Amino acid sequence: MVFKLIEELDTDTEIDWWNSNRERVNAVIRVFNDWQTVHRFDEWEGGVVIAKAEACERYGERYDFSGWLYEILGDIKDFVKSSIDDSE
Secondary structure (H helix, E strand, C coil): CCCCCCCCCCCCCCCHHHHHHHHHHHHHHHHHHHHHHCCCCCHHHHHHHHHHHHHHHHHHHHCCCCHHHHHHHHHHHHHHHHHHHHHC
8 A cells, every 4th residue: 555644734924814724624634644554544444534525625715725725635535545545
């Protein structure tokens, strides 16, 4: 299995709404990294990662996420989906 761990984003920007948005994405990054290292690419847990990423995207639509945050979330979803598809 190929791992794709993602480093958490800096939340010490001195801009509260940036920090808040980044912390939301960090929560998804933590679940994503755990899915690989703790849950060993479990299909059900992968669905949880995808759901959390999609919920974060919906939050971002309302609270003005930057495009690069969407890219991170999209990369997470794509990696999980391809890993689950490969395991079937």
